[in-house]
Amino acid sequence: MTTIIIGGGLAGLASAYRLAGKDEIILIEKEPELGGMASSYKIGKYHIEKYYHHIFASDKELISLIEELGLSNRLEWLKGTTGYYFNSKIYPMNTPIEILAALPLMDVIRLTWLVLKAKSIKDRTPFDTITAKEWIIDTAGESVYNNFFLPLLSGKFGDNKEKVSAAWLLGRVQIRSNRGPKGERLGYMRGGFESLIEKMGGNIRNMGGIINKGNVSRIEIAGGSIKGVVVDGDHVECDRVISTVAPHVLEKIIDTKMPGLDMNISYQGTACALFGLTEKIMDDIYWLNIKEDVPFGAVIEHTNFIPETDYGERLMYVTTYFQNMESVLWKSRDEEVIGLYLNGLEKLFPGFRKKVKWWRLRRDMDTAPVYETGYGRKILPYETRIKGLFLAGMFSDSNYPERSMNGSIIAGYRCAETVLRQF
Ligand SMILES: Cc1cc2nc3c(=O)[nH]c(=O)nc-3n(C[C@H](O)[C@H](O)[C@H](O)COP(=O)(O)OP(=O)(O)OC[C@H]3O[C@@H](n4cnc5c(N)ncnc54)[C@H](O)[C@@H]3O)c2cc1C
Structure with missing residues (x-):
């Protein structure tokens, strides 16, 4: 049996890492380097991520993977100082005293109340149907929304800022508010996350997995089952496909409609x-x-x-x-x-x-x-109704309510476990 994994980002690498040696694996990545969103530039002698990356203490699976690969000595926990630029001035925002200097006292009291309330909420499901804006104004008032959250939401979601769900906001507040008196x-x-990606790639190859550069332009289906893929114009036969690409990309390259799934994720x-x-x-x-x-x-x-x-x-x-x-x-x-x-x-x-x-x-x-209201219902499953087609990526449950490296590693693992259960 052959499994083709489309995409060499962390979701594809994690599923290949778990499946290599247990199945015939071919991972196909269209870019010259592995890592997807977490890939790096090589500048002179050093590597640096193309997009800024750091991790949180709650990223358990990623931290375990770093340990498993013998890279723990590279992981360091450092102060991530933050600030806010407004009224032509930089306001540091790390300690309660600094926050007090930047915002009106009443806003700070209301913001603290909002953070405490957000941290006490265990089940975020009911908050998937109300907007972050509604919840913030309801909990802490218009001034906290306008002075504190509006610029953050605009920076993160632009014109979609008013569509974003309160469930997303709660997830963010819960992760970001564990900062202690001296900051987060x-x-x-x-040396960069490149060493993690390189080591994963090396281990996949050592366990017999194949990693190729190529663009998958078609996933072939016949009689409701996977038959193969087309890579750079060539047909490659396979029994299973794990797709890690965005749902709208998958829809374009697959032969059939995706039964029972809402692929309309912005x-x-x-x-x-x-x-x-x-x-x-x-x-x-x-x-x-x-x-x-x-x-x-x-x-x-x-x-x-x-x-x-x-x-x-x-x-x-x-x-x-x-x-x-x-x-x-x-x-x-x-x-x-x-x-x-x-x-x-x-x-x-x-x-x-x-x-x-x-x-x-x-x-x-x-x-x-974009984590709009109602997004929770669109999360895609690891196994689909098409025989042999599996999904893992930013659209998986582990990446809700915020996508991350940790979330895509969990998605890759869970998808691999789903595949292995069928053996
Ligand atoms: C600006 C930015 C900052 C971020 N900061 C952080 C951070 O600080 N901490 C954190 O934990 N996370 C951060 N992330 C998120 C994290 O990088 C991603 O959630 C994670 O890397 C996604 O992995 P993935 O494998 O699911 O998707 P991707 O990385 O998107 O991987 C998908 C892969 O599929 C390939 N592909 C697509 N189509 C095809 C095709 N037809 N054929 C072959 N290959 C194809 C793509 O080239 C890509 O490599 C950040 C992301 C961005 C964009």
Whole structure:
């Protein structure tokens, strides 16, 4: 029996890692490198993620996998300082005292009440049908919504901000509020998450799995069963397919309609620039959310989190989500997007342009599902009604109410277990 895994992101790698040696595995990835959203650039002698990444203490499966692969010595827990840019000023937002300096006292009291209430909610299911906006205003009032949450929601979901469910918000608050009096600790693998991806790929190959570069343009079905796939124009026979691609991509490449599943899950894109810099930009802020008229939602000074000595230069991400292919951030050339970002950066940090040594820009359309109300009912199962077709990815239950590396690793494992149960 042969299983084809479509996609070499963490979901595909995790399922291949669990299945290799137990089944004939061929993993097919269309990009030159593995890792999907968590893949890295090679810049000189170091690797750095194309999209900023860190992990949380609650990411248990990912932390166990790092241990299992003998990479624990690379995982470090560091202070992830945050700030807010508004009224032409940076406000650090790490400690209760700093938050008090940035927001009116009544807002801080109401925000604290909202966080305590969110943390006490165990079952998020009923909150899938109400919007985050409704729940915030109901719980803490309009001022907390406008001053604190609105810029965050706009930065994350753009025009979709009012559609996002309270279940998503509760999940985020529950993860992000375990910060203690000195601020939040975030996990990062020194040398980059590339070492995790490389090790997973190496282990899959050592266990007999095959990893190929190729674009899957068709999944062939006959009589309700998987028959094969078409990779770069060639037919490859197989008995099973694990698809990790976005549902709307799967719909385009599969021979038949997906029985009994709602594949209408909206995704949003990301345009993320990485700048190599000659100098430090912010005093001690890693992650800066921005409420200002600039074409990006956050600035992430990576070398205020990981020491500059790991790279020999300063690194900073500038990023925003966009909602569809009509966005100027998707349609414009790389140089034009960087030009827009540089104009905005000059506004926030005069003289920024002169400090830029080089830049890279990464843009993808399917970087995160939009967790709209009713999303909970659309979560896709690991096994489908098409014999031999399995699914794992950002659309799986483990990635709700927020997608993550940990969520895709769990999805890959659960999918592999579902396949193995059929042996
Ligand atoms: C801006 C940004 C920041 C993030 N920050 C964090 C963070 O700090 N912490 C965290 O835990 N998570 C973070 N994530 C989320 C995390 O990276 C993803 O949830 C996870 O990596 C998704 O893995 P996946 O395998 O499900 O999907 P993907 O990584 O999207 O993998 C799917 C793969 O399928 C391939 N593919 C698609 N179509 C085809 C085809 N037809 N043929 C062959 N291959 C195909 C793609 O090239 C891709 O490699 C972030 C993501 C983004 C975009």
